Amino acid sequence: QSALTQPASVSGSPGQSITISCTGTSSDIGAYNYVSWYQQYPGKAPKLMIYDVSNRPSGISNRFSGSKSGNTASLTISGLQAEDEADYYCFSYGGAFGTGTEVTVL
């Protein structure tokens, strides 16, 4: 159950697109199409943004999209907005969260 690897921080200007990577192994991300992504504001509970690699729950903006290639999953935020500034975590079937990425909107 080793933590999945994410970049510590990613930044972008309003309107730009950013991508957050989440790297695992052939035993977790590479083996299953069960990767989810969570958004967390300081002092708040996490919120599900993407599940099963690329599916959005009801109510989540289509500016958020997910994908996977080999042992790495990715979350892309298009048309970056100030409200997207938060921490983001991936999670893979097998029981491990990613290390977390702080997104800053410049």
Place this chain on the structure above:
Amino acid sequence: EVQLVESGGGLVQPGGSLRLSCAASGFTFSTYWMNWVRQAPGKGLEWVANIKEDGSVKNYGDSVKGRFTISRDNAQNSLSLQMNSLRADDTAVYYCARNRGYETFDIWGQGTMVTVSS
């Protein structure tokens, strides 16, 4: 409204015990796997444990195996986490979270803080 509300957190001495509870409402509790997830101050999320709909299967993270016990009462729509032999590194906000499909956490509680300190 679908809701999870944790309780039971507080200050406990190293080596002590604490029992957390999570009250579920707004959905059919007995048809979902449930989880505990924690977050140490300033750190990332860590999955702690989960339990099958009927309580027959329980899984634990390596850091809590043998010390924590997850349980549920479907008649009372409640989830519990019994924490024994607590250590300073168990200090964290503990969230209960509902499972959707394969280990996707779609509903979260607001969290309850556990501090292990002398």
